[in-house]
Every structure is written in structure tokens, then in C-alpha cells.
Amino acid sequence: MNLKPRVVIIGAGFAGLNAAKALKNAAVDVLMLDKNNYHTFQPLLYQVATAGLEVGDIAQQVRHIFRNQANFRFRQATVSKVDWQAKEVLLSEGEAIGFDYLIIAAGAIYNDFGIKGVYEHAFMLKSLTEAANLRSHILKQFELASSSPELIDSGILNFVIVGAGPTGVEMAGALAELFDKVLPKDYPELDLTKAKIILLEMSDRVLAPYSERTQAYTESVLRGLKVDIRFHTVVAELHKDFVEMKDGSSLPTQTLIWAAGVRAHPLAEKLGLELERAYRIKVNPDLSLPDKPYAFVIGDMAAAKNKLGDLLPQVATVAIQQGKHVGKQINRLLNQRPSESFSYFDKGSMAIIGRNAGVAELSKNLGGFHLRGFMGWLGWLFIHLIYLPGHQNKANALLEWGYNYLTYDRHVRLIAFMKSQEGNNDLEKEHKKDLVAR
């Protein structure tokens, strides 16, 4: 007989993982649900997509992470609904799982902002499968160019990235290095200067939230890497072989990478809850749901705000801190103590542009230092190695990065497409169907 309250956590991202860890010593049973049996280290997905890291290097089996946590259980399953009356989570498989506390942390998917063709033709970078398939697709384009060089003029080597935020910038930089240093040795028969990287941005700047000096630095590094940055450019519609802009111009491409922004996972719309911008769920200051003190939303799905009333960014550090916070609050509630408001401690942000070229801006809390170039790059490597879960993953990543750095080479260049787990996820299938039908 089990009388301990059950905490169900939906999602094994940064938010869910940290919530579960914070409940390690609580008198509860924790049950985590995720459609994959692994946690994905999303900040490094672009490295998988550009042949820098292997799929397994940035993923860690959830059961392994919690091996030493006796109150933790995992199930590979997808959630289709929550029955608030019965306090049950309903799985796609039909089963219902009761909970005493619920933590909703299913993360985000890409936001197509209603632009036609994006879900059919664009490449996304939110899952391991997408990253591995983008890598395979990119390499396949070069194979195609090698066997049918006459197609190059029709744009098969045009690689378009939409959105010059951190994801778009990191992707552009990593692609540029791949094309400049690695692929020329693989494809001596091709003129690799014909492979174009085109970065489309609506606004007039890269890395919008950073300082002007960092933006100028980033732009100049990217231009040095021959990335064609086009500001004030808005995508109107995406087709199989070309992309149309709002201004009527178009660009031939078979590879458009969508880094323009995210929205909450479609589960958000199935819960009967109040939504804010980009389908993020309205939460109380302690991250619980209005009128549901036993249920919390954290990470990219939560519409949590800072003191000025602005939505917090959808980044790993927010998710990590929110996970820890909610774990702590459930501990407090179990001990009949009132919950506390969440407040985000902003440490700053960092991005990597290329070899020896990174940018890091520490927040004012931490002195407000800005690093650019080699030191920014080194800081980035250091932080990502610390946060990458698993000793073996750290060792592998260090080995790959060391090898890449010393040899100007990349080890992972297999064309090997992965099957999507979407097949198991009714909500994501339905969402995609809606988008395609629209």
C-alpha cells in the first residue's frame, strides 16, 4: 500500500529534470512522462545538425539520470489531456494516471507565425530527430551536387536560415565552418564557394537582446565567414524548391532552417487553461495555475513574467531555475507552508559564432562583463561542458571538440535519417495536420 502523494511531471526537458531532482528527498512518488526515453540537451542541437557532435553526445537516458533517486519512476508515454476533476493525466495510449501534484513542462515547438509551407518544407531544430535529419539532408545536398552539378545553379546548395537570434547565428556560423574547412576535402570535385548561407532577419540587427557592440561584432564575424545576412526580410511563403518574401522577391532553396521563434507545445491548448502570447499558459507568481495550487507550469510553456511584467525568455536557464523552484514549492506545500513567488536570476547569455569567436554578456547582477572573441568562445565551451549531462557525454564532446579544433575536421558525417517519435504523439500529429490543412 502506498500512501505517499504522487507528483506527475510531463516532460524530461531542463524544467522537468530539475523539478524531479529538487524532489529527491521529498516524501512523494515522482513519475516523469516523456515521449522519448532521453533528455535532449537542446542548446547543442545545432552542433548535431552541422556534424560537430554525434546524436548520442547530447542526449542522456532519463532513467540513467535518476538511477540514484529512489522515489523516481519514468514512463515513455505521451499525454493527450488532463482531467482536472478526477486529477488524472490521460495518456495517448488511453490509460489514466492519477496525481496529487502535477508539473507541466512539455516545452516548445517552432512557431510558424501562420506562414504557409513552413511545416511542410522547413527544417526545425527542436529535437534530436530533426537535428540528425537536417545533418543528413545537408550532406545529401552535397552528394546531389556532386552527381548532378548542373543543379547547383537551381539552388540546391543555397542554405537559408530564417531568424538571426542565437539559434540562427550559431547555425550560420557552424555551417560556414563546415562548408569552408571540412567539406572542400570531401568534395574536391565541387566548387564549394557555390554553397551559400543566407541569413534572413526581419529586423535590422542580429542577436536582438544583446548590446550594440556585440551585435556589430557578431555581424562582422558572420560576414567574414561569408554569411549573406539580409535584414528587413520577411518570409511570405515557403515552397519545396524556393522561398517567397513579402517584398515579392524569391530565393531558390531546398534547405530552409526555421529559427524564427517558438510557441508552447500543442498540449497547452488541450488543458482548458488561459493562454497568453504564443500559447504560453498563464501562471501565478509561484508558477502554479490559477485556482489550482497543486498544478504548476514551468519552462517554455509558462507565461511567467519578470518584475516589469515582461514574459521571461524561453531559454534553458529560466527552465532550470523554474524546475528547482517548483520542486521546492511542492516540498513547502507538503510541510503545510505557503508557496513563494518565483524570481528569475538572470546570469546573462552567450552564443558561439565560430572558431575562437563567441559572445557572452553577463548580467548586471554578475558584474555586467561582456566577452567577445576567444574568451567568449572559451567561456561558452566551459559552461556547455559543465551543463551537458553525463560524464561519458562530457568526455565524448570534449574529444569531438578537441579533434575538430585541432584538425579542422568533423567526425560525424553520416547520412542517416532518423524516424520521428511524432508517430506516437497524437497531439503533435494533429497539430501538424491542422497546420498543413490551413
Next chain:
Amino acid sequence: MNLKPRVVIIGAGFAGLNAAKALKNAAVDVLMLDKNNYHTFQPLLYQVATAGLEVGDIAQQVRHIFRNQANFRFRQATVSKVDWQAKEVLLSEGEAIGFDYLIIAAGAIYNDFGIKGVYEHAFMLKSLTEAANLRSHILKQFELASSSPELIDSGILNFVIVGAGPTGVEMAGALAELFDKVLPKDYPELDLTKAKIILLEMSDRVLAPYSERTQAYTESVLRGLKVDIRFHTVVAELHKDFVEMKDGSSLPTQTLIWAAGVRAHPLAEKLGLELERAYRIKVNPDLSLPDKPYAFVIGDMAAAKNKLGDLLPQVATVAIQQGKHVGKQINRLLNQRPSESFSYFDKGSMAIIGRNAGVAELSKNLGGFHLRGFMGWLGWLFIHLIYLPGHQNKANALLEWGYNYLTYDRHVRLIAFMKSQEGNNDLEKEHKKDLVAR
């Protein structure tokens, strides 16, 4: 204008690779064709299937291997036919490629010996995709057992291996270690002694070509690892949830691994050539085709024989030596010298059964030593590290093996299914359809 003779090589396995390398300094243009853009190190596929190594560790991009060979070109393509009259290879994509010399080295696929259900339901271990998908399937069975323990009695944790040759033995040993040392920590909620490994063998012994002492040793190690070895057992038909034997008995299982033998790639039947046992192509003593001195067959597709008239085994060492031999013969023909007969230098064979337990039998040429236990295991590691192509792959494999050895852990436990490249390969699709229809 290009006046050099063109050598087309079909297949980037051990045979094709070594033939191309042996032509490095020849006055020819070498063009290699393979459906994948990588070489697969087949002897370690079972380690990918049992979560010991990552997919990328045992594959190497073909273009990378030949970076420093100026006369080498690669195309990712599949061959559907050879037009002997026009001296052209026809690609599935419709294109025709002319050749002056042709080397056929498309390898082998599993032989189902006409047993129904094998191609529909069995897992094979001849490609990276199959190995990654078998790993994912095995782990998925444990997830299933965790969420629905009542299914365990209906056989979802019965893992059946057919064939106790080196592949079957290595697979059984690696699975036993996975179940015994690694998975109990992941699945504390399951009684892992309920996961059964059943090794079915037609004859009355494991590792048929080895000495009796080695067979006895291997059998006792496997039994010590709780592998249920059943001799004199012949499969009659395979169904989705159970396997039927010739003697009328049956065994519930959703995981049957087919390690019972191989046959030549279906291309063999499309060439209008004389075939011998298991569709292997009849060759002259120099490995050229009868009446076609400019065309050679090597590796698993060739029906090459030793001095006693026995077919050579379909193993990596034969393929490597035949590749080198044929490269050398084309060099000789180019210099108007007669070709030489191939003779196989048998170094012996080795297999690994478990931790610290390997067997190696050097051939009489090399002193006839037999190693068993720790020394056999160490010898196996050493040889495989030497032959595994790529420095980065060697370093990765060493890191994984060191980690596994010291921690009794395995790093690679993602459930991540890969898409088959078969989609590109008309012959394999057709072959499969024929088998399923039969």
C-alpha cells in the same frame, strides 16, 4: 579530356575499400558506388545493437577515408544492373556509368533459407540501420514491460537468437551483460531475471568452425551468463508474437534475431552470371569473371574457393585480402602482365563472449595458438581497434569500452529508430517483396 581507364567499384565494404586503396597509385580513375555515404564496420554491429557503441563509432564516411587519394571519386547511388555489352553500370536513378574495369563487391544480406516470416518479423544485423533499430526495439521492450508488467508472461522479454555462429554467440554474450549489469539499474521496478536469452542452434555445438575445447569453453561461459542454449532446434515459421519450431513446439517472443547465415546481395541475380551456393557468383582463380577478364567479384558475393575446393568463409579478412588482390591484378593488367590466382592467407578467427571472455584461434600458418578467456578478450579488443577505420572512431570506441569496463555501464541507451536506406534501393525492396509474397 580524360584518357585514363575508369575502374567502377560497387560497394564500400571491406572488399571495395581495399580494392580502391590498392589502386591509389594506378593510372586509373576510381569511382566507388554505395547506397550509403559511409563504410560500416560490420564486425561491431552487435555492439551497436546492444548499446555498447554509438552508431557513428563504427561507421566512417567514404569520402573521408579517401581524402588523400587523388584518383578516387565517390557517388551515393545504387546499382540495378550491368550492361556487359556496353560496359556500363546502370543506376536505380536511371543513369548509366561506363567502365573499363568493374569490381563487384555489394556484400551479403541475411539468408532466410525459405523460412516463412523471417523477413517480416526477424531482426537482422547486417546494416547500421538494423543495428540501431534492434537496440531501440530491445530497450522499447523493457519500457513496455515497465508500463505493462502483465505482458512479461506473454513473452515480451524473451529474446531469441537463431544461429550459434560467431554473430549469434557475440550477440548472446553482449545481451546477457546488458541485462545482467546495466538494465537492472535502469529498471528497479522490474525483475530482470525474467528477461530470457534463448539461443537456438540446428547442430549440437556453438561456434562450429572452432576447436572442441573452444566450443566447450564458449558454451560454458554462455551458460554461466544464463543464456538458454537449445541445440537440435530448427525454426519452422516466425510470427509476430511467437516462433514455431520444426518439432511442433513454439516460443513466445517479439524479438527474434536472425544470425543463421547470409546470402549474396540480390544484385548477384541481376547480372546474368553463373551462381553457386547461396547466390555467390562463380569466379576464376584470379577472382575475375569467366570470359570477362576486366570484371571481378570480391568479398561475400564471390564464390572463391581454397585449394581443397571449399568456398571461402564470408568474413572480413577474406574480403580485405581479395580487395587488395584485385587492386593489384588491375595494376598488372594495366602493365600488360598476366593476372595471378588469389590465395587466402588464413590468420585464424576470434570472437568475444563476454567481459574478459574471448576466444581466438590462430591458424596453423601462425603457430596454431588458441587463446581463451582474458587473453582472447584482450586480443579481440586489440585487433578490432587496429582495424576500426578512423582515429576519432578508435578514440571513441576506446573511451566507450573503457567506460563500460570500469563502470559496468553502457552509455548509449537511446530509443531512436533510424530510417532504412532501402527506400533508395530498388533491388532490396523487390527482393523483400518477393520474400514476403512467397
